[in-house]
Amino acid sequence: MNGASSGSAAWRRVRAVAWKDLTAERRTKANFNAVVAMAAMILLLFGFALGPDAEGLRNAAAGVLWLTILFSGVLAFNRSYQLELEAGALEQLLLYPGERWTIYIGKLLANLTFVFLMEAIALPLTGVLYHVAFPERWLAVLGVLVLGTVGFVSLGTLYAAMASRSRSREVLLPLLLFPMLVPVLIAASGATAALLVGDVMGDSSTWIRLLAVFDVIFLIGSTWAFPFVIEG
């Protein structure tokens, strides 16, 4: 098999896995509804906890938004592998011909789509609840959101595979994942906060570069590690 045809075969498998996960989710919507409800709940509760001071809420908005994405996104990762555990589908998935990293990339694309959709609801909700005006550099804010999400989801998809064979996977996944996400959380919150309050010091560009480096490391590392992790 030459490079081009093996590349197109790999891409076909990636598409198939992503299509399968998204079709199953679209059909039930059980997970999406739960994740969006969870995100709204976290935003509301933090809002109540921080008090009515508009300035204080505005300053906390970036951090709260990223914590909301992290806590809600973890639910999506668990569901992604729950599908495979029903009726022995994971074993069958591992028996299909081809490289196993294609399964990881397919699941990553499905999880990215899912988390982006959740963010499309969480972002305007944050603006309303935390008194954040529509930012002047809104494209940069979206860019930070994409970069932070790619880092978060690439690591989350890998760790969910690791936890999937455990009985206590719902508890295990956040315990394993959150400590690893601290650098992404700091960089993403820093960049978002800098952009939302005007970024007079030009801080956001440093954070954005850092986020891009984390993304590359997490993506390459997770793609390499997935075949070993999923074999158990």
Next chain:
Amino acid sequence: MASGEVLAIIGHNGSGKSTLLRIVATALRATRGSGSVWGADLVRDAVAIRGMVALLSTEPGVYGDLTALENLRFSAEMFGVDGSPRTLLSALERVGLGAEGDERARNMSSGMQRRLSIARLLLREPRVLLLDEPFNSLDPDGAALVNALIRETRDRGGSVLLVAHDVSRAAALPDRTVEMHDGVLFEHAAVWTPAPVSGRAP
């Protein structure tokens, strides 16, 4: 195993029969020892082996939220074979699920889900067919399907490794039957080490 051979492995629960099938299918990695399938090493050439073998497991391995046709479409994409609606429908018709194409797998009985997993095997022609308790949950028509699959694989020169508590339902009688005890295969009362099963290419 020889080309065109049907080998049955019998043994008590927990003797290691299913584990052996999963090692040959590359779903599990052996902790020690070595083996090959059609000259391909079980560890080094796992990707090549997955292109040659097909496993009918005790669990159907289908996605409950997808319809029967969608399950087959996904498998065809992953196998890299023709996934046209006509081919998929023809596989479903052959296992008696022609009218259930748009039915979600979750709403099917265990026997129908088993038939769906057999339809998945019909999408391609593996060189080695691995069957783990293939007659479980199947009515006589379903058992006839499995027997037809065994015969077809054997007739085109493929090999069939069958694990069953009761091989009497296999109309395509095995060429050899061996017994497994605690991970060791016995043939004609002599100790039969696992090496010949995978070591000599069919």
